[in-house]
Amino acid sequence: MSLLIKNGRVIDPSSRTDETLDILIENGKIKAISPRIDLKEAEIIDASRLVVAPGFIDMHVHLREPGEEYKEDIATGSLAAAKGGFTSICCMPNTRPPNDNSGITEYIITEAKKRAVVNVYPVAAITRGLAGEELTDMADLSQAGAIAFSDDGQPVANSLVMRRALEYSLLLDKLIIDHCEDKNLSAGGVMHEGEISLRLGLSGMPAAAEEIMIARDIILAQLTRARLHIAHISTKGGIELVRSAKKKGIPVTAEVTPHHLILSDDSLVNYDPNFKVNPPLRSAEHRQALLEGLKDGTIDIIATDHAPHTPEEKDVEFDLAPFGLIGLETAVSLMLDRFVHKNIISLERLIDLMSCRPARLLGLKNKGRIALGADADLTILNLRQEVVVDVQRFASKSRNCPFHGWKLKGAVALTIVGGRIVYRA
């Protein structure tokens, strides 16, 4: 069965394309791209007034399977991704047990093939048990399908271990995704340390806890020449470090989440645990620096850090609630409404941030572009559509989203994975 997408405004920053084109899809691949394609036996999608982009990729998702399927699982997480316009997602290894051996990696890949509607790429642990001591069998994991390595949530504290991980990753040419946090410095913290935390009487996590580890790991990336990717950057100092490292040619990249770009620590004044996240929502000054980084190219990609927790887990005293919020189903609308429509970044830049660059960082050669022979993963956007975020209608199992009730302009119209329509608004 062929799929013909007609009259869409096709935007592909990887080929500097921005024109009205028809796209023919066959056998999961892009078969033809032309101003006009007519084919009677194809299923036709009228994309006039819609934007057709290469499929969006979320490099930072927690699917909670295996082990915590009551929060989310591979199937529901993938449905949430499809609804949010993501055609590929990378799932972090802090499952139970953690993804630190090829058995778990293979399990995720096998289950995703059976049950997921989007592409699922497991990120494997850097160290066994995420304990920060011994390296995992990284080559074996890579062979099994691990797309990158990260001890997300449990950053590698020991500099020698981190150095070895970076060095060893050169063998595999796989990215090390780095959650930067000096856990001694942030110990006991439940929000950003500053005036607001002091007022609320909540223990703070200083920006320095993130900045120190970003600085260390940039130095280690310089030493090893290995590719380092800073996850969910949230601090002004972190942005400055990445900016200057890039100027020096150190192979470092950075991601930012929509929530860190949009919210700040003053959102916590009502002690709502849905705003409790790690890295914490920072002060306005840090948020401003993230925006600057987004505009000047210091930031390479947008990722959601989709972190599902049940309503029961979040419906407790603030300091007892787990960290994390879900972002798959709101990211695109948030980015369109807050940044594209407000002319802070161009639509082309957004597509680059959410598709082209993640594909390139992850080495997904047939993704992140609309070209003959490329995978038919497409995200189709309706820029004018207004939506109201309603967590009760989420595909995710969890509801821990701080944007409930927000009215946003710009939405996902259609998500196509391997030529198959997996979501239609």
Next chain:
Amino acid sequence: MSPESPLEFHHYHLLGIEDLEPSEIMTILDTAESMAEISRRDIKKVPTLRGKTVVNLFFEPSTRTRSSFELAAKRLSADIVNFSLTTSSVVKGETLKDTVRNLEAMAIDALVVRHSSSGAPHYIASFCRSHVINAGDGTHEHPTQALLDAYTIRQFKKRIKGLKVVIVGDILHSRVARSNLHLLRKLGAEVVLCGPPTLVPPEFSQLGAKIEYSLEKALVGADVVMMLRIQRERQKANYFPSIREYRQLYCLTPERFKLAKKDAIIMHPGPINRGIEIDSALADSVQSVILKQVENGVAIRMAVLYLLLGGKERESAD
């Protein structure tokens, strides 16, 4: 009190001083004046809150505050039930929400909450029908303590505006310091926070406080010196190197106290570590108003219960 005059108090809960207007603080202090008189009577009881049920919901050990609320409720003829961590089902893993809902199912009118989590009373207030009174939440606020402190200061100094109040000790972890800072600033006092830099973060200046690390310098010209309890656990977390050194730097001694104004008063929210943050003799001296604070606590809590629960019965309060 004069029930004809409109009472400036428009809150359903008392969660913190930060939310209060100066006029509302004055209303509570003025109401407490008339409540104090009840405790001096031969028969220390009025029927004002007869038929109302108050629950003391304490998740942290407390004797002073809990008893103070209990006596306050009883003197206003409310029924009061004490519910503390050890006797609750919290030990069985029940959530705070379920605990509160179970209590509410028994038709209560007010919850007096002490909890180790900052914001716990706000969380409770977000889903329950009863009036919530914060009796100390984590390191956030302790509004009735600040109110009774202000009442005591006003009693001895006849005013609050323009006074220099020095608060000494573990400011970072102190809900008493936060509530006092908010209240005293709202009423126009100068507040100096004093302690080692590890326990007095500079952000406090953004809340209107002056910061002084040297106790000697802080004490010069002080009208009120409020000492806070120092917890030994803070030493393990390296907030200060040793109790010995802390005492050397921050213990209020008679020599140091001479730097304050001649008629300065000494306050402490209790419980006191005698000989650590305050010289024992000084704690019992004529300038110490520590027991007066405790006495006034009952009147303040009567005023708070009355203002929140009194409703239409207010007219018959006298």
